[in-house]
Amino acid sequence: MSNVELKQAVKSFGDVTVIHGIDLQLNSGEFIVFVGPSGCGKSTLLRLVAGLETLSSGSIHIGDQDVTHTEAVDRGIAMVFQSYALYPHMTVEQNMGFGLKMTGVDKEEVAEKVAKAAKTLQLDKLLDRKPKNLSGGQRQRVAIGRAIVREPEVFLFDEPLSNLDAELRVEMRLQIAKLHEQIGATMIYVTHDQVEAMTMADRIVVLRLGHVEQVGSPLELYHHPKNLFVAGFIGSPKMNFIKATLKEGSATSAVIDVDGQTITLPVNAENAVAGSAVTLGMRPEDLGDNSGDFALSLQVEVAERLGGSTYLYGQCSGLENFVVQRAGLDDTKEGSSMNVNVHAANCHLFAEDESAFPRLSTSGLST
Numbered sequence: 001m002s003n004v005e006l007k008q009a010v011k012s013f014g015d016v017t018v019i020h021g022i023d024l025q026l027n028s029g030e031f032i033v034f035v036g037p038s039g040c041g042k043s044t045l046l047r048l049v050a051g052l053e054t055l056s057s058g059s060i061h062i063g064d065q066d067v068t069h070t071e072a073v074d075r076g077i078a079m080v081f082q083s084y085a086l087y088p089h090m091t092v093e094q095n096m097g098f099g100l101k102m103t104g105v106d107k108e109e110v111a112e113k114v115a116k117a118a119k120t121l122q123l124d125k126l127l128d129r130k131p132k133n134l135s136g137g138q139r140q141r142v143a144i145g146r147a148i149v150r151e152p153e154v155f156l157f158d159e160p161l162s163n164l165d166a167e168l169r170v171e172m173r174l175q176i177a178k179l180h181e182q183i184g185a186t187m188i189y190v191t192h193d194q195v196e197a198m199t200m201a202d203r204i205v206v207l208r209l210g211h212v213e214q215v216g217s218p219l220e221l222y223h224h225p226k227n228l229f230v231a232g233f234i235g236s237p238k239m240n241f242i243k244a245t246l247k248e249g250s251a252t253s254a255v256i257d258v259d260g261q262t263i264t265l266p267v268n269a270e271n272a273v274a275g276s277a278v279t280l281g282m283r284p285e286d287l288g289d290n291s292g293d294f295a296l297s298l299q300v301e302v303a304e305r306l307g308g309s310t311y312l313y314g315q316c317s318g319l320e321n322f323v324v325q326r327a328g329l330d331d332t333k334e335g336s337s338m339n340v341n342v343h344a345a346n347c348h349l350f351a352e353d354e355s356a357f358p359r360l361s362t363s364g365l366s367t
């Protein structure tokens, strides 16, 4: 187990900078998820930690060592990729042990470590199989097993579940979470899937265009997103955003105008500029109640009934695809209009520069 630290990490390819001076401190034993849209620099950041890319400037530390100029093989890390890259002619056992064997570890020790890892990953009955006779999930487990036998200080995963179907992804997600509990190593996991980030991470690092937007626990990001980008990225379906005007702000409230309605929200708006354009954010799952502090009118266009919940989509205050999530079966007709009740304490408010006004209360967990 080791902590990992990046200091002012910059990476450029030619004259294009893709990682812009990132500072990060990851604690020993933590499960960290790097999340963000495609192309934001997740893989590059992970490859910098692995030593597969070299920094343009800044430094990387693993444990108490400065590894900025250390070769990948000497960094005490193991990496699992989206493509499993197993040797087709080798059995599961040989695939898992190959790396160790090549570094000169004796046969019995390799066999012992492979057997132990195979048991952890429930591969012990498949040791004699070739990769072509395994399912996608089993192949990915072999790839993880190959990493485990090396007993690394830090595990790196780059979108390891993207090639699996939805059901297997959920299963593997649980398996990796359990593995982390069992072996307690520091793990850095890259994904573009915010559900994987929310369910697996101790802390999430949200990246955009090579910058860190926010670092925090899943529920911190959910309840207190620092800006519009994080608010829109975390949560499914996405938060609804409506344009509004700020009338006045104080340390304990913001008074806004939404379509001629005056609404007071419990946020710290002491830095607000009266008359400025703001964005009101409301999560679909916060909108299903029969009462609230104010109401908006929704023109329902589509209703998706999933059994356990109902999603109502339509136009609301100039937003095309406003979504309301209601618990259970909801018989609201498509084409009808309805009042959406909103609790002021559930709202998020964003300034013109996209930064959030800090919320003073949350009706959920306030982690």
Ligand SMILES: Nc1ncnc2c1ncn2[C@@H]1O[C@H](COP(=O)(O)OP(=O)(O)O)[C@@H](O)[C@H]1O
Pocket: 013, 018, 036, 037, 038, 039, 040, 041, 042, 043, 044, 045
């Ligand atoms: N070897 C490379 N040469 C030039 N540009 C690269 C190279 N690797 C990545 N990039 C660029 O860096 C940016 C970040 O890429 P990447 O880290 O792969 O993003 P992500 O994993 O978040 O999808 C992208 O714009 C990509 O085109």
Ligand SMILES: [Mg+2]
Pocket: 042, 043, 044
């Ligand atoms: Mg990538």
